[in-house]
Amino acid sequence: MTAGVIPAPSSSLGIKLFSCTLFFKANSLTNSTTTNYLRPPITEAVIEVRVNHTLKEENVNKIVKKLQSIYPNKSTVNNLSINITPQPEGGDQLNVNSRPEDYHLVSDDQINIAIVSSNSLAVSQLAPYQGWEAIHKNFVEAWKIWKRVSSSHPISRIGVRYINRIDIPLQDEKKIDLEEYLTFNPQVPILSDLPMVVYLMQITQPIDSLWSVNITSKGIQSPLVNNLSLLLDVDVFRTKDIPLSDEGLWEAINEARSIKNDIFDKCITQKTKELFY
Incomplete structure (x- = not known):
């Protein structure tokens, strides 16, 4: 089996869950430059505040x-x-x-x-x-x-979450190699020569002493003909030392958005980025 290769989805699909570790350094996120895309793949953006x-x-x-x-x-x-x-x-x-x-x-x-x-x-x-x-x-x-x-x-949690659908045109072989589009991939044992049908990855990782991120990625049915879609869900959140003033809250929410942008860019390859221009 070729790890990270999935064919075009069929009407009957199973689900396999894989876990992996994805490391982000807070200083590299802070110093990176956010890319502005002509056609961002965002399907939903969310800002949430929870109170204690x-x-x-x-x-x-x-x-x-x-x-x-x-x-x-x-x-x-x-x-x-x-x-x-x-x-x-x-x-x-x-x-x-x-x-x-x-x-x-x-x-x-x-x-x-x-x-x-x-x-x-x-x-x-x-x-x-x-x-x-x-x-x-x-x-x-x-x-x-x-x-x-x-x-x-007191606020118990703030979060900024963006759900993205990456539409990938299918070529004649009707399958894609995940490594060409995502910088992190499921590692699976060699079970057969057949490609992986469906994948689901969920990652939770601290970014620094204040911020953490939930990342979910999976293959989904594409609404476009001859395309395969990947969902990339990035949820940046904070549960401690949350500012009490509105001005401090807005600053923290803007910071979460910047962290989210950097993480998204680090999760995708240059080939994926070219789909958004």
Whole structure:
């Protein structure tokens, strides 16, 4: 088997999970230069803040109502968790726990989204990507609404997440070599001469004493004819020493975005970058 080679996806696919370690040095990220792409592969950009407090339902509803002037289309998502605990006498105990609903608010153009829960606020932007300034402005507006309704509480997590879909044109052989497009690849044992059908990699790594990153990569069905798509999901987050002031928060969020950009560039090859020009 040729590691890192996947053929065009079929209608019936299995999933294999691989893990690997990807090292990033904080100083190299800070000193690198971000590339501006003509056609960035971004399908969704997200800014999220979580607080170390659970808001009352009435306050959540107030926030939702005020945000609906910007995001008028509302839906709710129920949060359920199921735990199965083996019992000493035999059998299993099933525990179902529910948390307050999340509210998904969507703009009329279906591009901008706000997600409100009892302890978090997220703003996302779907393709076509309108730029960092646009999503940052949307989050600042939403956060001001949140703070007008809720008292100030310590922030437990901030994150900037970008989900990218890399569309790769297929040649006559109808397969690609991952090493030509990504700088990290699953290492698999030689099981046969057949190429890998599906891959999924998930990586979590500290960047420095404050920042960490979750990276997910997998092959997905492409919406384009004669293409194979790779998903590259980069989530940069911080859970300690988060600034209390809004000015400090904006600075930290901008820093997360810069780190995310550098990590994305380090995850892809020059051949991949040429797809975005």
